[in-house]
Amino acid sequence: MPKVTIDHQVYEFEGRPKALQFCLDHGIELPHFCYHPAMSIPANCRECLIEVGMPAIDRETRQPKLDKDGNPVIRFMPKLMTSCSQDLADGMVIRTHRTSEKVARAQQDTLEFLLINHPLDCPICDQAGHCPLQIQAYKYGPEGSRFEFRKVRKPKHIKLGPRVMLDGERCINCTRCVRFTDEISKSRQLTIIERGVRNYPITPPGVTFDDPYSMNVIDICPVGALTSIDFRFKARIWEMSSAPSITTTNAKGSNCHYWVKDNLVLRITARPNAAVNDYWLPDEDRLDYHRFNENRPDGPRIDGRPATWDEAYARAAEVLRSVPGEGILFLGSAHATVEDNYLLTKLAKALGADVPRYIPHVEPGHGDGWLRTDDRTPNAEGCRRLGIEPVDEAMIRAKMEAGEIKAVYALEDDPVAAGLFSAEALANVPVILHPYHTTNETLPVTDVALPAAMVVETVGTYVNCDGHAQRVRPAKAIRDVNRTLVLEMDKGRPDKHGTPFDRWHHEDHQVNCRPSWVSLPAVAQKAGHPMPYKGPKYIMAELARTDPAFSGATYEAMGLSGVRLESVGEAV
Amino acid sequence: MADFIKHPEVPLPDLDPAPSFSEEELVFTEEERAQIAEYVRRYPTADGAVMRALWLAQEKFGFLPPEVIRLVAETLGIPYAQAYGVATFYTQYYKQKKGRYVLDVCTSFSCQLCGGYDMLHYLEEQLGIQKGETTEDGLFTLQEVECLGACGSAPMLQVTNGPYVFNLTPEKLDALLEDLRAGKMPAFTSVTLPQDEDEMGGNRRSDAPQSAVYETPPVARTLE
Incomplete structure (x- = not known):
């Protein structure tokens, strides 16, 4: 296998990797700005410089020349090379800034040039704290500045489109954003204009940067030149904690981080996962966080009046016991996790009811064949794998009119708003509902409301439209501190040190709700059908063991990037 | 440029300018289209011809407001943003109306x-x-x-x-x-290359036959 020597250490490589990517893959950090693994390599930031040498070959013998100690003579290229664009070759010798004073000096000088016209905006810049330019200036840059002249002033806070704000001065012209619109999203709405010190990226006149994936340029911008109009000045990065999870706006289940401050989700950023969304996230997924913070319930209700959880569970069990099992309509939910839906099917089976159905939320034409799908729910495939089919609306309505439905048990959905039943039709039937919001239109006719934790507050599994099973983790705390949730919650640096901004500080923003995998067994217990599960992890372990449609989907296996399930039957 | 050093400010281009040309004016004739197609043929991809096409447009319209740049981009089948980036890079493309x-x-x-x-x-x-x-x-x-x-x-x-x-x-x-x-452009005057000096009688400039003979500086040995 061909070998390359990096900082006196020999590595083997396959194929034709680029030096920078190879170093990053092997834990050798090299500073860089313009390079992005998903896009073309322009090598224009000049920050990833390295020294590159090859063994000298004797022209006559075609053998490597050896010095008097028997080591091959290495001829270094006269100029430093950009590692991002440098192909590795057998026998190549690379010196990074760790072993070469020349490289360290060049990287420092490049940073000095990049910083010449960079404004001192860090104290008010949204990118501060996770800014590659800031971090690398600290690590590799010069101390102070020798530039004592006026900095070039460029347009600031320009709205490129409805979601992205430009600050021209901060830009270092790495062209990542331009390449993103050219190569990834293909909207081709951005370009670098002007030349020399005057250039910066912008849309041409008359064009709005309304790409449905426009906010990805905020993620990939290595400085604070492109910031989110929505998130601008809302919070500092170091005051927030983030949790790796997935978005639930559509059936793709793109991987994301939920960023939380004071128990409010304030922004959603992309999390790389080559099997699902690569590095990207559609704008609709990023802006879909208000529903986690607004109109959340404040505990269970019986007939619209506040109640304790125990009272509500007892009342729900009473309703279930009071009607014959086959008269109960169980509605699963494509918004809920696999675990919750599985528990519902178990409860329905124990009571002798039909297999639950779910209400589909399909919006034809919404999908784009990439990260947006027609299906606006995250778990239709998970429901299908559990044997939960979409409702046959006509049949269900006919049954309701015929009086065959004696009670409705609906998981994490809104049958009235979805148009399945009218409020009048449900008025005479006892309804048990696990709602997310106080705006749920079924609530006025609900007898027992057991508020459910949303994706940012629970632990569970979602299966995306391609059959990729992925775990979600709690990003914010709920009122009822549950040991499983606490243990699953990733502790950010602020949490560990107990700053005033941690997730536990403000009770105001802790929603009084419970995950359905807590509420459902509690109701089942009181109805006389105990479900002794210690937590969602064990529910999923049982499913992975017993149901071929979920084979292998244990929490350990899913980890952070999920598990691709065997395909079962027809896709949804 | 001196002003830029004293006041280094880069203005924001007018992002929503009133068009300078009407829809009817914004067309290339058949000959112009054929000429652009000929330019495109000279390069592996259509974006290679963007500079020539912009030049043609500037000669036709006098300057390059955004709508003309867009017309060029559409004619070539390349992104408008790319053509705009090229047009703003070169000062020889006039983005504002200039004198004759x-x-x-x-x-x-x-x-x-x-x-x-x-x-x-x-x-x-x-x-x-x-x-x-x-x-x-x-x-x-x-x-x-x-x-x-x-x-x-x-x-x-x-x-x-x-x-x-x-x-x-x-x-x-x-x-x-x-x-x-009077409408009379100055004639093109060529500058003689050093290797052609013998033919030109030692003159470096074809427009100044009467001027004093130019002494070519000694050529460096490495160039011989």
Whole structure:
């Protein structure tokens, strides 16, 4: 296998990797700005410089020349090379800034040039704290500045489109954003204009940067030149904690981080996962966080009046016991996790009811064949794998009119708003509902409301439209501190040190709700059908063991990037 | 450029300008389209022809407002943003309406030493405008530019991205303005290359047969 020597250490490589990517893959950090693994390599930031040498070959013998100690003579290229664009070759010798004073000096000088016209905006810049330019200036840059002249002033806070704000001065012209619109999203709405010190990226006149994936340029911008109009000045990065999870706006289940401050989700950023969304996230997924913070319930209700959880569970069990099992309509939910839906099917089976159905939320034409799908729910495939089919609306309505439905048990959905039943039709039937919001239109006719934790507050599994099973983790705390949730919650640096901004500080923003995998067994217990599960992890372990449609989907296996399930039957 | 050093501010381009040309005006004729297609054929991809196509458009429309750049991009089948980036990169593409004759006076190093600023200020006086402005009759635009690569004949100016006028003197400028007002462009004058000097009798410039013979500096040995 061909070998390359990096900082006196020999590595083997396959194929034709680029030096920078190879170093990053092997834990050798090299500073860089313009390079992005998903896009073309322009090598224009000049920050990833390295020294590159090859063994000298004797022209006559075609053998490597050896010095008097028997080591091959290495001829270094006269100029430093950009590692991002440098192909590795057998026998190549690379010196990074760790072993070469020349490289360290060049990287420092490049940073000095990049910083010449960079404004001192860090104290008010949204990118501060996770800014590659800031971090690398600290690590590799010069101390102070020798530039004592006026900095070039460029347009600031320009709205490129409805979601992205430009600050021209901060830009270092790495062209990542331009390449993103050219190569990834293909909207081709951005370009670098002007030349020399005057250039910066912008849309041409008359064009709005309304790409449905426009906010990805905020993620990939290595400085604070492109910031989110929505998130601008809302919070500092170091005051927030983030949790790796997935978005639930559509059936793709793109991987994301939920960023939380004071128990409010304030922004959603992309999390790389080559099997699902690569590095990207559609704008609709990023802006879909208000529903986690607004109109959340404040505990269970019986007939619209506040109640304790125990009272509500007892009342729900009473309703279930009071009607014959086959008269109960169980509605699963494509918004809920696999675990919750599985528990519902178990409860329905124990009571002798039909297999639950779910209400589909399909919006034809919404999908784009990439990260947006027609299906606006995250778990239709998970429901299908559990044997939960979409409702046959006509049949269900006919049954309701015929009086065959004696009670409705609906998981994490809104049958009235979805148009399945009218409020009048449900008025005479006892309804048990696990709602997310106080705006749920079924609530006025609900007898027992057991508020459910949303994706940012629970632990569970979602299966995306391609059959990729992925775990979600709690990003914010709920009122009822549950040991499983606490243990699953990733502790950010602020949490560990107990700053005033941690997730536990403000009770105001802790929603009084419970995950359905807590509420459902509690109701089942009181109805006389105990479900002794210690937590969602064990529910999923049982499913992975017993149901071929979920084979292998244990929490350990899913980890952070999920598990691709065997395909079962027809896709949804 | 001196102003930029004192006040280094980059203005935001007008992102929603009123169009300068109507829909009817914004078309290429059949011949122009054929010419652009011919340009495209010379390159592996259509975006190679963007500079020639922009040039053609500038000659047709006089300058390149956004709608003309968009027309060029659509004709070539390349992204509008890309064509706009190219057009803003080169100062020779005029993004604003200019006078009929654009006088680019070089004030870079060699020309500056030989009186480039004097020539610029003389023109400012003669035309009654400041650099960067256009005369009221729309005939002349005066610009200060960076080196145009004719240091051997400094000071010099360029007329509307075209012919150079070398070895400027106030008299020469008076004659030039008179000619231009009469609609007479200065003739193209070539600069003889050192290897052709023998044929030219030692003259480096074809326009100055009577001038003193140029002494070519000794050629470095490495070039022989």
